[in-house]
Amino acid sequence: MTPEWVKDAVFYQIFPDRFRMGAGPPASPAPVYSSFEAWDAPPTLRGFKGGNLWGVIEKLDYIKEQGFNALYFCPIFSSTANHRYHTSDYFQVDPMLGGNTALRKLVEEAHQRDMRVILDGVFNHCGRAHFAFQHVMENEAASPYRDWFHIYKFPLNAYAKHANYAAWWNNPELPKFNTANPECRAYLLSVAEYWFQYGIDGWRLDVPNEIDDDEFWREFRRRVKAQNPEAYIVGEIWDDATRWLKGDQFDAVMNYPLGRAILGFVGAEVLDKDLAAKSGLGRLESLGAMACHNRLEELFRRYDWDIVSAQMNIMTSHDTPRIYSLLRGQLERVQLAFAMLFTLPGAPTVYYGDEIGMAGGHDPDNRRGMIWDEARWHRSLMQTIQQMAALRLSLPVLRRGRYQYLYAQDSHLAFARTHGQSSVVVTVNASPEPWRISVPLHGLWPRGEQAVDLL
Amino acid sequence: MTPEWVKDAVFYQIFPDRFRMGAGPPASPAPVYSSFEAWDAPPTLRGFKGGNLWGVIEKLDYIKEQGFNALYFCPIFSSTANHRYHTSDYFQVDPMLGGNTALRKLVEEAHQRDMRVILDGVFNHCGRAHFAFQHVMENEAASPYRDWFHIYKFPLNAYAKHANYAAWWNNPELPKFNTANPECRAYLLSVAEYWFQYGIDGWRLDVPNEIDDDEFWREFRRRVKAQNPEAYIVGEIWDDATRWLKGDQFDAVMNYPLGRAILGFVGAEVLDKDLAAKSGLGRLESLGAMACHNRLEELFRRYDWDIVSAQMNIMTSHDTPRIYSLLRGQLERVQLAFAMLFTLPGAPTVYYGDEIGMAGGHDPDNRRGMIWDEARWHRSLMQTIQQMAALRLSLPVLRRGRYQYLYAQDSHLAFARTHGQSSVVVTVNASPEPWRISVPLHGLWPRGEQAVDLL
Structure with missing residues (x-):
């Protein structure tokens, strides 16, 4: 069983360095604040803007007001990278983010607002600054950590172009853990457990397919669920995830295929495909309504319904251009895409700033400092998201109801969500022209029942 | 005022990787135990033998039985070096040593036995694996830690022969902290404070003269004494230390000049001067009794008596060859040298294993695994140390009494220690021949008092 709360969740994804620099006690070792890049300057690959968890705490009410009740954080552990996917220490929240103290406070404050918190776990590899790897760098074969990694040759060439040890995408910055080594494996699993002491609600797993060992993930699941049976385990799997979704590994995955179907349909000819192609989204296709429906239905049939709804x-996300830019600034299409996302089965997830219509191209441009100047917010988009989130939260059928095909042609899609006695009909017009149509309801409602326009 | 307890202290110096591998819960990240070097194999520059704090706890009773009541530990914080002078994380006891849990237990167990614990603090520089330095390695000028160091040029050449940033002895492994930077300074001072939560009794300061800033050390003292007014602050200053011993910086220093005087006198023509010369001891001189006395007296006059006795x-030490090897295995001379050490003003300090007569040449040979096979112990030496320690602990005059010259000629030295009504006469015969002499006592005892042979 997947966690019930996820079926009710609306996620807000935060890239911690870029959301907000809040006031809080400095953690140790403390950065020099005057060294941060200007918040509004274009992001750079190596620069830091100084966002922290104190800032997120300050804005929890803002996030809640937009309709979100769950936070998904890009990595927050000590790291030498602004995105923090290069972990230095899995037991320390990055000092720039406020350290462990700030995380404890954040989870507390979130829970007080009935909001959940999941963290990003990078278990396949660490950053080359990690203690165990540095130990091998210095001591080579004499290091009692040498078996934590897959070393091809000494001395390690960690600053050359191609690593002479196993590394993610052969990138020397990211030495791959030898998860078959008992000490290394125990370490990673203890990390997975440890943060539940801080009250976290689950893990988003970075590139989990790179750990080609189902037993690792089974043990991971057992250990995590023992800490919190309602913990959410969601894998970053961009394509078919059947292998991991049999109930013994992950609860769910990041459903980019669904996102691609929405973008392909709603974006249609407007979509900036070249921009998308540079990212994990790959080359997007413009999709007619039927093609979109087919993809959605295939996704909903592929996995257990319990998984689909979670x-x-x-x-x-931080791995793609922003939706505003992908849809070339056509706000109405952005609104429509989000409206679809909120009416389909599964937990809608919004990347910070997408709710105000921030622009952003290829990494690092998609990681700009969050705009807090309200004059620059796209209010109509915010209202759509607030409205759709409220609708979803008020109607269980939108969260748990089955997907039922009604109509699909050209730019016009209609589907229903049904749950027990209740049904909702969703019609999507992805063309700029008005659309009037009679949708056959196939006995969705009991005879004589009156449909209500919810928008 | 210097701490009273130091005047009563007999220190045992422990090099943690080499004292004893004890049983305790593994810390994280855990080393692969099968990767440790054999305990009895000759030490290597980069190898680890797996000694830990659990092992020290197991042997506290042994240490106490030898007459020691204070422990001085070479560095114990996370480090990529077997000597741990290359600090990775100042807030973590090295996982191989048992982590913070082991230190807490160790201090507790030591205090239960009325033993004190001081730690080695390396505040001038860190190891290149330290988070702040790694941050600058990765992000260069974009790192908010760049001002923590003195950078001459980017990119940093941390793995070249000569560092393009300030480093200890220009060694790229050891980037020098910029202690003028407020964040860096605050970090180091917070380290000094932090470990008093674990109950430590003081700091031995590594190369403190390299931080050429008296105000840093004054602040250090204020912060440390605020944590524990009886904390001992002892600097590694090999020569004249007047600058730091005015009462506002250190309590005392490592009194190698006194050690050199003893070695020069007792070692005489036996002394392996070439071996000594490779170490911090420098080229030792063979000293006649008068030269030895002159040096001692000069040392006792140079500083306040309150300092001298502390x-x-x-x-x-770990920085010199072992005394057994310096004196070419002549055990009687080793015994004599220790006997002198224990009868002079100031706290005697013995490097682990020297009490059983371990041999050891230049680093790393002076860092062999402690011998626990009792058949290999030099019992006569152990007995001398036990006896002298007991004598010192039973006679306050040996701990607090003034030094008074009595006689010095050739290989024969006699001095008294006097404290209030009590006096002790010490005669040292550094020749292999018997020595009979009438020593003029200059009214040391009240008329009619009977002297007692204490040995």
């Missing part, structure tokens, strides 16, 4: 549905 | 008197 998928992390996502269109854009 | 000096860390030391002949050999």
Whole structure:
């Protein structure tokens, strides 16, 4: 069984360095604040803007008001990278983010607002600054950590172009853990457990397919669920995830295929495909309504319904251009895409700033400092998201109801969500022209029942 | 005022990787135990033998039985070096040593036995694996830690022969902290404070003269004494230390000059001067009794008596060859040298294993695994140390009494220690021949008092 709360969740994804620099006690070792890049300057690959968890705490009410009740954080552990996917220490929240103290406070404050918190776990590899790897760098074969990694040759060439040890995408910055080594494996699993002491609600797993060992993930699941049976385990799997979704590994995956279907349909000819192609989204196709429906239905049939309704549905993230840019600034299409996302089965996930219509191209441009100047917010988009989130939260059928095909042609899609006695009909017009149609309801409602326009 | 307890202290110096591998819960990240070097194999520059704090706890009773009541530990914080002078994380006891849990237990167990614990603090520089330095390695000028160091040029050449940033002895492994930077300074001072939560009794300061800033050390003292007014602050200053011993910086220094005087006198023509010359001891001189006395007296006059009686008197350490080897295995001379050390003003300090007569040449040979096979112990030496320690602990005059010259000629030295009504006469015969002499006592005892042979 997947966690019930996820079926009710609307996720807000936060890239911690870029959301907000809040006031809080400095953690140790403390950065020099005057060294941060200007918040509004274009992001750079190596620069830091100084966002922290104190800032997130300050804005929890803002996030809640937009309709979100769950936070998914890009990595927060000590790291030498602004995105923090290069972990230095899995037991320390990055000092720039406020350290462990800030995380404890954040989870507390979130829970007080009935909001959940999941963290990003990078278990396949660490950053080359990790203690165990540095130990091998210095001591080579004499290091009692040498078996933590897959070393091809000494001395290690960690600063050359191609690593002479196993590394993610052969990138020397990211030495791959030898998860078959008992000490290394125990370490990683203890990390997975440890943070539940801080009250976290689950893990988003970075590139889990790279750990080609189902038993690792089974043990991971057992250990995590023992800490919190309602913990959410969601894998970053961009394509078919059947292998991991048999109930013994992950609860769900990041449902980019669903996001691609929405973007392909709603974006149609407007979509900036070249921009998308540079990212994990790959080359997007413009999709007619039927093609979109077929893809959606295939996704909903592929996995157990319990999983489908707990998928992390996502269109854009720190790994893709922003939706505003992918849809070339056509706000109405952005609104429509989000409206679809909120009416489909699975937990809608919104990348910070997408709710105000921030622009952003290829990494690092998709990681700009969050705009807090309200004059620059796209209010109509915010209202759509607030409205759709409220609708979803008020109607269980939108969260747990089955997907039922009604109509699909050209730019016009209609589907229903049905749950027990209740049904909702969703019609999507992806063309700029008005659309009037009679949708056959196939006995969705009991005879004589009156449909109500919810928008 | 220097701490009273130091005047009563007999220090045992422990090099943690080499004292004893004890049983305790593994810390994280855990080393692969099968990767440790054999305990009895000759030490290597980069190898680890797996000694830990659990092992020290197991042997506290042994240490106490030898007459020691204070422990001085070479560095114990996370480090990629077997000597741990290359600090990775100042807030973590090295996982191989048992982590913070082991230190807490160790201090508790030591205090239960009325033993004190001081730690080695390396505040001038860190190891290149330290988070702040790694941050600058990765992000260069974009790192908010760049001002923590003195950078001459980017990119940093941390793995070249000569560092393009300030480093200890220009060694790229050891980037020098910029202690003028407020964040860096605050970090180091917070380290000094932090470990008093674990109950430590003081700091031995590594190369403190390299931080050429008296105000840093004044602040250090204020912060440390605020944590524990009886904390001992002892600097590694090999020569004249007047600058730091005015009462506002250190309590005392490592009194190698006193050790050199003893070695020069007792070692005489036997002394392996070439071996000594490779170490911090420098080229030792063979000293006649008068030269030895002159040096001692000069040392006792140079500083306040309160300081003299709290000096860390030391002949050999992890930075020198072992006394057994310096004196070419002549056990009687080793015994004599220790006997002198224990009868002079200041706290005698013995390097682990020297009490059983371990041999050891230049680093790393002076860092062999402690011998626990009792058949290999030099019992006569152990007995001398036990006896002298017991004598010192039973006679306050040996701990607090003034030094008074009595006689010095050739290989024969006699001095008294006097304290209030009590006096002790010490006669040292550094020749292989018997020595009979009438020593003029200059009214040391009240008329009619009978002297007692204490040995």
